[in-house]
Amino acid sequence: MKKKKTIISIVGETATGKTEAAFQLAESLIEKKACAGVDIISADSRQVYADIPILSGADVPDGFVKKNLPGYLPFLEKGLVRLHGVGILAASEEWSLGQFQEFALKLIDRSEIKNRSVIIVGGTGLYHTQLFQTEDRLRVPPNTELREKAEELSVEELQVWLSQVDPARFERMNESDRANPRRLVRAIEQGFAKDSEKPDAAKIKSYNHKIIGIRRESSQLQQNIGDRVRRRFENGAIEEVEKLRKEPSLASGIETTLGFENIGNFLDGEITADECVRSWTVNELQYAKRQRTWWRPIDKVEWADDVKALNMYTEPIC
Template identity: 25%
Template structure:
């Protein structure tokens, strides 16, 4: 499903890097807009993965209805195109009840696909994918390096461990001879058909890094190690895509004896900071995204006041 311009322009979007405080700001904004929250997070779609994904809790979901959370089991795959289809179906349902669809999250690819449409591309070449997976097994990291050679724009947006999307980028280049990032740009929705209520929270770097460190410590206290243990025991096993998520991969290494717990925790903090930098790149490069400055002195209420002042509520 692709939305008509009326539905798209009725939606609000609040993006930002991990740990910036999107949840509390989104709850306040939803209450003032009479909105329901639609998750814009590629990890929140998995059931049984709550702590490492910083999924909104029961109290938060009771305060404001949330959607696009817990869509699939950890062993299942879910493409960007599938997410977009379900997202627009959900947004249409929310709007039909007189509510405002408010997308909230940090997955830049999801945000871009909602705003500009999805380039479906050629069908999967499973033989080629298996060749790439075998090569990655033999030489870890080689696929990301290859992607940087053929599509540096796409590579800059992706985490080096995001093997599914890295393989898709290489596959599209292999089948079409063109970078996936260029084909996506050619298929983009026209500016006049886009939403004007697209914002991203841009925090001070050191402030964000402190919040990231605290969040990781809280995840450990809440039971991240036990959550990953349960995922490793489940049948069928969680997919590689799910277990490559931040926090999960490092805990798997710890549980498999490849890293001490303290080392794994520091790796999560470091890689989360690196991930936040890539999120900045996504949002900064989307011309629709209006920047909202976040500092230690600005409360969520202050941010929401600015969002409403700058947004179009007509």
């Protein structure tokens, strides 16, 4: 029986060095000639946007150049390493879990044919845990007309709408989800989807999915986050937000990117530069806490306290 291909996910809180770890592991695989190349897939729902590389923290190493392959979204390449899913969308385009799944699985299937290793890295937990799930509703594409109509409705009206479209789904929702307009709209969207809009789940191949978690001491993580926010604020994030606020419409992923609202308040003169950095830093720390809480109960994660510890995972995925 043919051995299943192993797909590595690198997860953890923001500012723990996940991206650095992914590139280090990729170079190690190439040095050992374990594969014909490495595809790194970004599992970050904000770094997909081309207009916010600084705000979203899309830390791409020097030397990568943009490339195109027929039938695939543009990617970045340096030597035998390719980086996918960074800077591929315009500011008005929406991006969902289902779209990520379809995008990533297509790359993974191709990598198996081409003898390339795959590393998935990023802070959006659902992208990792749901990647190989076969539930049809995950892959329902966004419905622009429905979303425009939903923008005019209150949370209470969205709740009523969902209870009519998919009462069972509404009953299963917890209070937090019922109060979240984005999740209500997505559930309505999925409830309206026709069978023809739901890709065949049977086409999803079976892979060995190994999840590696990178973690840092609390004090070090706080320092990393504070330093990173300050760098972004001083090196282009303000200009990114200023430019985007002139656009007629923005994707929800842009408007909810950490730092966007804080910088907007700064540009409006409501807070000082120092207050902006402090409030943005607090938001990032809260996000890190949510990420930590998200991963804590998932037993499948193998935690590494140091980036170099990832070298031990080179052999199993060759």
